[in-house]
């Protein structure tokens with residue numbers, strides 16, 4: 241069997257950066273280069289049921305024991321549009337000593353900045369050249385899933401669940417599940433293999449909405465403005481000052497939610513602020529939304545000649561709401577970790593995940609780690625041994 245890291249590096253070298261500003265799907269045509277390669281490799285492995293649909297999603301199915309559930313494995317092909325990826329040779333650091341790794345003349349991956357590196361002593365790391373991201377998010381997931389398929393094709397006597405595979409584009413710009421077809425996938429439950437340590441399971445994510453605060457002020461010559469001018473930008477600052485100053489991304493972690501001012505543009509006449517609102521607890525999310533509306537109404541009353549408008553736009557929901565009622569997928573994966581002898585952890589994602597949307601589309605889909613760290617930037621690195629651990633866990637899951 242081809243080594244997982246060999247597959248991984250092959251996929252990393254293909255640039256699949258998605259784009260937030262594109263109007264096409266997938267957002268960048270280059271993602272299809274990887275989609276086509278995966279389709280070709282699956283067919284060459286001997287998988288009979290392989291489809292690449294008109295949106296660039298690649299589906300594949302492997303038959304298994306008829307009385308066992310069909311288990312889905314999902315990974316995304318694109319990389320984050322934060323920094324470029326692909327078209328370079330990532331570096332393999334064997335038997336990591338816990339030291340500084342010089343990525344290039346300017347950038348160093350150091351345990352001083354990233355203390356978790358000290359726990360990775362003795363491991364094999366794959367790192368960047370300092371100018372690109374690695375794309376372990378989520379090509380580590382892609383490589384592990386491709387290895388699983390290859391393994392069962394090469395070992396036809398090993399009994400396993402029917403397997404449904406899907407590789408999606410545009411996850412990083414929130415478009416992963418946009419054209420995901422639950423029927424084409426036809427799995428009983430599924431897992432995304434996306435980001436983080438090999439032992440981490442995620443079935444909670446934020447509930448999310450956004451708020452647009454639009455303010456119309458009253459403009460007049462500042463020399464004769466007394467009692468008349470309402471400066472829209474100052475009003476915006478007054479609005480923001482009434483929000484909880486501790487409920488911002490830079491001061492929160494774990495289960496603490498936040499309001500995040502993403503953009504502000506304004507002058508005296510008009511000012512608009514765009515916020516995202518996040519909380520794992522749906523009630524707390526709604527309380528935060530109500531606070532936006534309350535502040536808006538209060539300022540409207542205080543400045544009757546101005547116009548203060550608050551619009552709340554719901555975004556995505558915490559998939560925990562589903563898994564509180566049906567733990568089948570969670571129990572199956574924890575059993576697999578137990579079987580392999582890896583102590584697993586649960587952590588709540590401080591963001592969204594394709595799996596949450598897919599869960600609400602009718603296919604329960606928690607996430608498990610893929611061995612990647614520090615994603616979306618030049619410091620990203622993958623722990624090779626952890627990719628193999630995830631491989632073992634998935635194998636145990638499929639041979640339940």
Ligand SMILES: [Zn+2]
Pocket residue numbers: 316377378411434435
């Ligand atoms: Zn990802």
